[in-house]
Amino acid sequence: VADPRVYLNGRIVPLADAAISPLDIGLLRGYAVFDLLRTVGGRPFLLAEHLQRLRASAERLGLEVPASDEDISAAIDELLALNGHEEATVRLVLTGGVSPDGMDFDPATPTFLILTHDLHEPPPSLYEVGGALLTERHQREMPEAKTTNYLTMLGNRERIADAGALDLLYHDGERVLEAASASVYFVRDGRIFAVPGDVLWGTVGSLVLELAGGDYEVVLGEMSLAEALDADEVFLTSTTRGVVPIVRLDNRAVGDGAPGPVTRELMARWRRALECARG
């Protein structure tokens, strides 16, 4: 719609009337967390998981989400009804609130914002051909929280685009970590390896590992960058992209350079899960 509505601190208002103060600590000091979910069949998907993660991110920063799950769910439903997306992403943003001196703030008066966007899914060819990641030495600050800090990712956006890559694969010089905007998993000898810590908990990734359960051994363990570069298969998971085969890390092919059998099976299971949710 031409004039979308947003939720700001308990009220639903036109976007043009949703004024964030220039003194918001989320703007002046980047002190903010967020989460992003998608709809399936027009209804929020994995809402409970995303709200749980948002509350965990907030707690890591000493903030508290100033609304109940029920109130948030009702606000999302109202926004989706007003904004008329076919399918949507829903962004929940929580900051420390207004800071009169640009440094101090009161966690009791946060800024809580909910925005909706049209969902843009990657082209089907991505799932057939696979995508690329660029390795980058970086560990996110407070990696267990989904903060708004995307400096390293956005600072590399031209390099990512020039390489035709999807995202950065962060590592700390020894261990591989996560992508800038996705979880990453590795397949070696038929086993699926997941990084156990210093990364964001992935909502889609967790469900995918559940869907894999029984048929594939899932190993929670640290993986060196060298082992990651030598994996048989690599895939990423994200809210908007689902399960995506990664067939290139920097200039090296992963496996034989095409989506592997484990990734293809998990993509199929993920699609079936979305179909079920669609009803």
Place this chain on the structure above:
Amino acid sequence: VADPRVYLNGRIVPLADAAISPLDIGLLRGYAVFDLLRTVGGRPFLLAEHLQRLRASAERLGLEVPASDEDISAAIDELLALNGHEEATVRLVLTGGVSPDGMDFDPATPTFLILTHDLHEPPPSLYEVGGALLTERHQREMPEAKTTNYLTMLGNRERIADAGALDLLYHDGERVLEAASASVYFVRDGRIFAVPGDVLWGTVGSLVLELAGGDYEVVLGEMSLAEALDADEVFLTSTTRGVVPIVRLDNRAVGDGAPGPVTRELMARWRRALECARG
């Protein structure tokens, strides 16, 4: 004044009318830089240096400050005249601008904001007794740019307050770097040591080293955390605090636990420089 004015994208407006879009990439992804200067005698102090640093920070993020030095200087003068501070800090904030999808943005349409606040200087006792820093393993992302990312500092604000400390002293496990909101210098055997890289260029620090010149040897070189903890004297420099003796690092006294002779001499020179600027 009750209704302060701010500068936003070329216009001077009441703070209450200065609306930042909920889609600003500075809010949604922390993609923003800033700088902070102070007035002396009501006039901007080290303005050219702060604008030079702001432009360098912007360039590091692929952004451009959308105003000339002359226009910025005129806007600051107008804000200072309208807002009636005795002495002020002036905050310049530049973001990548509005992002319709929460990820892409056009550097040609940034958000540029100028705010003024009353200057709050530390109590005189701080300069007589000295202050404390808490060491923290952390290196700022894009350390040569003054980004708005203060996650680690603000996430530690209770720990800092509980310890009665001024700030965090960042190190990377080997080398000492900078404080979260200040430059830090070390005195050993009468020589002043400055960290040469991976830190923000300090406007006050640079002037203090100039004022020290001739009488003290200034060494640009990396310093281990162990050497830093063993320094004879430590001091920080910052826009709002000037030169501050650091007499405690975590629970260890620096030197004999009181401001040392080199620091006291540099504090005196700094005060004379401010007096000269006051005219």
